[in-house]
Amino acid sequence: MSGNQTQSSDYERLASQPDAQCLVCTRPFTLDTEVTNSFEALAICRECKATVLNDSQRDVTTSTSQQRRQRRRRSRTASLESNEDAFSQQFSQLINLARQGHEAEIDDPTVVRQLASYNSTPNQSQRWHASDDESDGLSYADSVFDELESNISFGDYGGESDASLGQHSMMGREITIQLDNESYMNTDTDIDPMNAGIDQWDSDDQEDEDVQLEESDFDEAVDAMQQHQQQSRGIGPSELTGWESEDGVWTWRSQRANMTNLMAGMEGPDVRAPFVGNPGDYADARQFEMILEQFAEDDSSRRGAPPAATSFIGNLPSLVISTSHEADGGVICPVCKDPMPIRTRAKQLPCMHLYHSSCILPWLSSRNTCPVCRYELPTDDPESERSERAATNERDVHGVEEHTHLQEIGEEGSDEPEAEETQDMFNDAVEVTNTGEHGSEDSRYLQSPVHLISMPPLMENLLLLILVPLLCLALFCLCNILWLRPEKIRKRLRRQGVKGPKPTLLDGNTKEMKRIRHELKPMKKQDSNNYISTLFPHILVWKETYGSVFLYSSGGREILHVSQPDMVKDIDHWTPSELGKPNYLKKTRKALLGGGLLTVNGDEWAYQRKTMAPEFFMDKIKGMIQLIEDATAPLLEAWENILDSAGGSTEIVVDDYLRNMSADVIARACFGSSFAKGEEIFCMLRKLQKAISQQDAFVGLSALWKHLPTKSNREIRNLVEKVRLLILELAKANVNENGAENAATHNGLLRAIVNGAHGAGHGGTAEDFIVGNCKTIYFAGHETTAVTAIWCLMLLAKHPEWQERARIEALELTMVIQETLRLYPPASLMMREALTDIKIGDLDVPRGTIVQVTRSMLHLDKEVWGPDAEEFRPGRFANGVAGACKPAHLYTPFGLGHRTCIGQNLAMTELKLVLARLLSRFAFSPSPTYRHAPVFRLTIEPGFGMPLVAKKL
Numbered sequence: 020m021s022g023n024q025t026q027s028s029d030y031e032r033l034a035s036q037p038d039a040q041c042l043v044c045t046r047p048f049t050l051d052t053e054v055t056n057s058f059e060a061l062a063i064c065r066e067c068k069a070t071v072l073n074d075s076q077r078d079v080t081t082s083t084s085q086q087r088r089q090r091r092r093r094s095r096t097a098s099l100e101s102n103e104d105a106f107s108q109q110f111s112q113l114i115n116l117a118r119q120g121h122e123a124e125i126d127d128p129t130v131v132r133q134l135a136s137y138n139s140t141p142n143q144s145q146r147w148h149a150s151d152d153e154s155d156g157l158s159y160a161d162s163v164f165d166e167l168e169s170n171i172s173f174g175d176y177g178g179e180s181d182a183s184l185g186q187h188s189m190m191g192r193e194i195t196i197q198l199d200n201e202s203y204m205n206t207d208t209d210i211d212p213m214n215a216g217i218d219q220w221d222s223d224d225q226e227d228e229d230v231q232l233e234e235s236d237f238d239e240a241v242d243a244m245q246q247h248q249q250q251s252r253g254i255g256p257s258e259l260t261g262w263e264s265e266d267g268v269w270t271w272r273s274q275r276a277n278m279t280n281l282m283a284g285m286e287g288p289d290v291r292a293p294f295v296g297n298p299g300d301y302a303d304a305r306q307f308e309m310i311l312e313q314f315a316e317d318d319s320s321r322r323g324a325p326p327a328a329t330s331f332i333g334n335l336p337s338l339v340i341s342t343s344h345e346a347d348g349g350v351i352c353p354v355c356k357d358p359m360p361i362r363t364r365a366k367q368l369p370c371m372h373l374y375h376s377s378c379i380l381p382w383l384s385s386r387n388t389c390p391v392c393r394y395e396l397p398t399d400d401p402e403s404e405r406s407e408r409a410a411t412n413e414r415d416v417h418g419v420e421e422h423t424h425l426q427e428i429g430e431e432g433s434d435e436p437e438a439e440e441t442q443d444m445f446n447d448a449v450e451v452t453n454t455g456e457h458g459s460e461d462s463r464y465l466q467s468p469v470h471l472i473s474m475p476p477l478m479e480n481l482l483l484l485i486l487v488p489l490l491c492l493a494l495f496c497l498c499n500i501l502w503l504r505p506e507k508i509r510k511r512l513r514r515q516g517v518k519g520p521k522p523t524l525l526d527g528n529t530k531e532m533k534r535i536r537h538e539l540k541p542m543k544k545q546d547s548n549n550y551i552s553t554l555f556p557h558i559l560v561w562k563e564t565y566g567s568v569f570l571y572s573s574g575g576r577e578i579l580h581v582s583q584p585d586m587v588k589d590i591d592h593w594t595p596s597e598l599g600k601p602n603y604l605k606k607t608r609k610a611l612l613g614g615g616l617l618t619v620n621g622d623e624w625a626y627q628r629k630t631m632a633p634e635f636f637m638d639k640i641k642g643m644i645q646l647i648e649d650a651t652a653p654l655l656e657a658w659e660n661i662l663d664s665a666g667g668s669t670e671i672v673v674d675d676y677l678r679n680m681s682a683d684v685i686a687r688a689c690f691g692s693s694f695a696k697g698e699e700i701f702c703m704l705r706k707l708q709k710a711i712s713q714q715d716a717f718v719g720l721s722a723l724w725k726h727l728p729t730k731s732n733r734e735i736r737n738l739v740e741k742v743r744l745l746i747l748e749l750a751k752a753n754v755n756e757n758g759a760e761n762a763a764t765h766n767g768l769l770r771a772i773v774n775g776a777h778g779a780g781h782g783g784t785a786e787d788f789i790v791g792n793c794k795t796i797y798f799a800g801h802e803t804t805a806v807t808a809i810w811c812l813m814l815l816a817k818h819p820e821w822q823e824r825a826r827i828e829a830l831e832l833t834m835v836i837q838e839t840l841r842l843y844p845p846a847s848l849m850m851r852e853a854l855t856d857i858k859i860g861d862l863d864v865p866r867g868t869i870v871q872v873t874r875s876m877l878h879l880d881k882e883v884w885g886p887d888a889e890e891f892r893p894g895r896f897a898n899g900v901a902g903a904c905k906p907a908h909l910y911t912p913f914g915l916g917h918r919t920c921i922g923q924n925l926a927m928t929e930l931k932l933v934l935a936r937l938l939s940r941f942a943f944s945p946s947p948t949y950r951h952a953p954v955f956r957l958t959i960e961p962g963f964g965m966p967l968v969a970k971k972l
């Protein structure tokens with residue numbers, strides 16, 4: 020359809036209407052044949068037409084319009100593009116085309132209200148878009164009314180603040196009306212509809228002038244129409260004061276005397292009368308959107324910035340507004356002009372400009388530039404990218420300076436990874452969080468904390484100079500501990516013919532130990548007295564493989580296992596300063612034994628031993644007999660009660676009874692208190708013993724576990740601290756109470772320890788001395804004796820004939836105890852460390868070598884004890900130890916040489932007394948529920964307790 024045909028049909032339609040109203044003055048007028056052009060087709064009366072046409076041609080130079088132009092000149096952007104104007108013309112034609120096809124019920128008041136929806140910015144300016152067909156000045160006014168009256172939706176852009184920016188913004192002219200006395204109308208065809216940062220853009224003079232002309236034509240035409248309207252309606256300018264919203268309808272009220280509202284005075288000052296025009300002249304919102312979209316799609320000639328790359332938008336970093344921003348004067352979103360309070364999130368473009376997410380994202384989906392500085396962002400448009408790269412290269416070649424430092428970095432470095440990294444650092448220097456996916460080309464905007472660390476090169480070098488030698492030293496130490504030192508020992512011993520399994524760097528032989536244990540499991544004989552294959556299978560296998568002296572490796576320690584009788588005897592010759600307790604024990608057993616006699620060496624050992632040993636001389640032990648009797652009485656009473664209530668015979672699990680009895684003996688005989696007073700200490704020490712023996716299951720590198728802050732390690736520390744406090748409390752109370760040694764309470768050992776703590780013969784503090792030695796006596800004294808009594812009762816239950824003999828004869832009982840200590844020596848392993856180079860037998864043992872003797876193995880050696888070595892035969896001790904084995908020094912239940920047990924007199928006395936009392940009252944037989952499973956928990960004890968069937972005699 021041609022344009023003439025369109026106008027003609029419009030005219031015919033209007034002519035058929037009896038009451039056509041002028042679009043401008045709203046007066047009814049009669050259509051005549053003169054109405055042949057688009058003015059009349061839009062329903063404008065002749066007077067208005069004449070006014071507009073005359074006035075629009077005038078060279079209007081009123082002060083108001085000059086001011087407006089000046090403001091516009093300031094606010095014009097530099098990039099007015101002629102294609103945008105061409106678009107505007109096409110846009111107007113499209114509107115006309117649309118009019119022909121659509122009718123809108125605009126005379127319906129409800130529609131009018133809906134039509135008047137457009138957005139208001141917080142800074143009291145309203146914007147809308149209109150056709151800017153400059154060939155038809157009136158069409159500006161027409162467009163203005165269209166948007167006032169029609170329901171042109173600009174979408175939800177920026178919440179309350181602005182109109183949709185999509186294709187619409189570039190296609191329509193923007194008209195901004197400021198609602199103050201400095202108000203201006205801004206027709207803006209620039210690509211930035213947000214009016215953001217406009218002052219930063221320099222205008223092209225020629226283009227600006229052209230635009231000024233266009234705008235002045237428009238403004239003056241509007242002015243003329245307003246004057247005409249006022250005259251025809253008789254409404255004064257004072258009644259027009261600005262835009263007001265009533266029921267959602269925005270009404271223009273201007274304070275400007277020379278700017279009258281075309282609509283004012285229609286029905287009243289504030290309420291506009293519905294505009295009556297040709298319904299076919301209007302497109303409703305849906306239609307308008309449709310037109311715009313259609314145009315955007317169809318217009319292949321459209322040029323201008325493309326949308327930003329989707330991946331870029333997705334990866335756009337978020338920044339939390341912080342107090343530092345606030346200190347710098349606060350941040351205002353350039354789009355909506357709203358302040359951005361601290362702790363809210365903002366989107367940051369590479370040029371560092373910050374926006375509300377809701378303000379910038381829609382814009383970026385339309386344009387790939389920063390609305391403030393026009394920093395160009397990546398786009399999905401390959402053509403645009405190509406031209407951008409070409410432009411960048413050109414700029415590089417000509418050394419064109421960019422506006423900002425960041426732009427320099429961004430653009431110069433667009434093909435340079437290094438430059439991109441520099442920008443990364445810049446971006447990362449602010450609190451940036453990225454909400455999008457990583458790995459895209461825009462990942463340069465992702466944060467990397469490493470970039471935040473910037474250090475002067477001098478500092479870096481210094482740090483390196485310190486760190487590298489330290490690291491090397493640490494590596495050397497580790498290497499020395501794990502390999503060099505052990506390897507040195509190994510070499511020396513191997514040269515002398517000592518063999519052993521080949522160790523690995525980190526694990527030594529611990530893996531092989533596990534393997535052997537695993538392989539020998541099915542062969543374990545649980546009912547035998549020989550538990551070596553169960554508890555120490557690796558020693559058994561290696562002894563068979565490499566002989567009685569062999570070397571193996573565990574946890575960075577080289578262990579020389581010795582079982583040759585001559586060599587065992589030689590161990591006795593060395594003093595504790597030459598062959599002492601292994602240094603590692605001080606650490607691993609510290610929780611249980613502190614720095615007590617059992618773990619120290621050299622002068623410290625000598626001082627402690629001298630301090631305590633006299634308290635265990637036989638004359639002192641004789642004085643303890645009554646105390647031991649007293650401690651045994653509750654046990655006897657308890658079992659009698661049990662048996663009485665059970666009809667004289669029942670099963671009793673004897674473990675705890677015997678442990679408590681033994682603890683009571685130590686409490687009474689050594690510390691002058693009762694078990695009740697020391698019970699808490701014993702309980703905690705028992706818990707400690709269990710926890711530590713569990714840790715002993717870790718060998719080799721896994722032993723490092725002990726040093727980690729695990730739950731069990733924390734529990735151990737907790738127990739250690741509690742025991743310490745209790746012991747100190749007990750020691751203080753006991754010494755204060757008695758004032759001096761009290762023969763009745765026998766606190767001699769405690770007093771000796773307290774006195775010794777104040778002597779100069781030890782290296783630690785007085786408290787450590789007291790706590791360490793009390794813990795040693797509590798543990799070594801009660802656990803060993805109790806376990807021996809338990810095994811003894813088990814063996815007597817199994818061997819009723821020896822039970823009977825022991826019941827009758829004290830000597831027989833002693834033999835039974837000796838035989839029990841042979842089969843089940845509580846301290847099964849003897850460990851020493853060569854504190855200097857020593858000689859054992861013919862072997863030169865280098866310093867640092869751990870010398871190990873497996874006491875149980877010596878006690879069960881058939882070559883030493885005969886073929887019945889594994890049998891319970893107390894009769895072998897009928898002629899004493901010397902008659903029982905050859906050589907006699909291989910029987911070592913209480914140790915060997917300098918470091919024999921200081922409490923053996925007490926232990927033997929206690930065992931004889933307690934067992935004699937028990938045997939005199941009860942008869943014991945094995946319980947069907949007993950399961951023979953000796954375990955190694957620092958002492959060798961029954962794994963599942965010791966139930967015995969007791970019968971009252």
Ligand code: HEM
Pocket residue numbers: 616617618628685795796799800801803804807840844845846849850911912913914915917918919920921922923925926927
């Ligand atoms: C049947 C009971 C006992 C047995 C089997 C026994 C066993 C031993 C053994 C084998 C040693 C030497 C450890 C080694 O060479 O590394 C030893 C040392 C020691 N025992 Fe006993 N003991 C028993 C009872 C007692 C009692 C009742 C006390 C104290 C009340 C005690 C306190 C000590 C002390 C303090 C040491 C360290 C001696 C030193 O290194 O100089 N023991 N015991």
